[in-house]
Amino acid sequence: MNDTSQHYFSMKHMEHSSLTMYNVDNFTHNITTGDQNTTGCAQIMIPQELFLMLGLISLVENILVVLAIIKNRNLHSPMYYFICCLAVSDMLVSVSNVVETMFMLLTEHGLLVVTPNMLRHLDNVIDIMICSSVVSSLSFLSTIAADRYITIFYALRYHSIMTTQRAVAIIVVVWLASTTSSTLFIVYYRDNAVIACLVTFFGITLVFTAVLYLHMFLLAHVHSRRIMALHKSRRQATSMKGAITLTILLGVFIICWGPFFLHLILILTCPKSPYCNCFFSHFNLFLILIICNSLIDPLIYAYRSQELRKTLKELVCCSWCFVM
Template sequence: PNEYMDDNETNSTSEDLSYLGCVQINIPQELFLALGLISLVENILVVMAIFKNRNLHSPMYYFICCLAVSDMLVSVSNVVETIFMLLNDHGLLDVHPGMLRHLDNVIDVMICSSVVSSLSFLCTIAADRYITIFYALRYHSIMTTQRAVAIIVVVWLASITSSTLFIVYHTDNAVIVCLVTFFCITLVFNAVLYLHMFLLAHVHSRRIMAFHKSRRQSTSMKGAITLTILLGVFIICWGPFFLHLILILTCPTSPFCNCFFRNFNLFLILIICNSLIDPLIYAYRSQELRKTLQELVLCSWCFGL
């Protein structure tokens, strides 16, 4: 991602940027490292909690687990890159430029895989909640464990493959167009499903209550609300990055756009914050997951003593 910033930052002179009152926010590398480590620990705990608690062994939580792994990709890539940069800046690491380029490509693939898989799993979770609400009586026959696993495998294979191709052909504007288009399509898909869910859920709740399934309906709607929050946080945190990509296509030489480009590191911080906030949302919205996370933290603390 840094290549997008470097290629466009030089398109305007410093005099133009100063005239526009362009402000560049400097973010210390230590902050990247601290947020990355916190996010990594949080998402590892979420994955461990889902594996540990049998009550969380359901397709929805499998998809949430994959979403946490997607967030872990961002955290790991950020931590590794920041450590290398800090060691290099302090003269503690002498790395060949070729190796740095290879490392940068691997990190870019991880970040790209994260965004593609995150968007895909948000869509998958939305579809799962939709089936739960509107086809409650047939849910277990529609969304079986085998189908959930197959969906997970397909999403990861598609994410890794497409991300590798994106990085290989990163100089082609078609790559940016594909990423932005995918982002917009997934947002529209989620918006349509959630709108339909919230507008018509009360009609289906009456039918489900007639079959004494009111508790299931309540749980399903709670899950839909949780995932609406997740989607909103994703848009807020990743939105500036995708706006950055759109501006690269539409106004790469404009001084106004270059003002926006200069704060690319701020957009990266927002992306890391998304990985940090998601586990807090899972824990806040799910009592079962929150309880398991508390047990894991207490056990870790006891063993640490």
């Protein structure tokens, strides 16, 4: 790939990325050329074909999840609406990865000629999609945690508290806020305050969700006795299963996105340290983890929900018969 395309593509070349929002001048040449930096750390090169393959698989998986929720009326509930939005958030990562990788492969092989201005605009669009994905994912994880909390502790009033209209309103607000904030983040990416805001939002949402889960699991046993006394044990078990599912989703999210947010924190605290630069050199691995998060989430949905798993099987079988 020529230097121009290396300069503007965001995900695979973090030193010029508006997604990472910082230009590490002393590290630019080493990352671009793949040479070693002062600490002896080299950038880990990952084949573009691997990015493309993982992106396509996760895209197909999340499309199937969205279609399954739309198709099955038994899944038309606030929690599954929020899960559907989580799948859409994962799709943003998949689509941006596939589009970017395709452009890079076509450019590398001389099949596509693009101008620096076009690459700059593509970079901005991809960055906004990625940023929208992480903001919306965090928001919907917190929303689902709140939904499960209401289901467990306000079971008798749940349907009056979490109505379909309110769920739709929450979804609209989250997407508007995610898109708007992500656009502002990318427009003002040169300001370190942008990174600080993103990292702070990550921390706040994780603490909020963790507190809700901690309260749920500490008091669920006592509350389950009260629910059983009211002959609502089945609903309680279902609600706790949903809470456990979202705990797994949150754990996977932290594992997959954690290194990226640590990367942002190090940009704020030690951008020119050779040890931090060594951590930066593994950026491609962080990207693979982010894509894997989009790939793993649908497997968790299917494993934890028998109804969703059944619908997914029907969709896959129908698609296979159609192809044959």
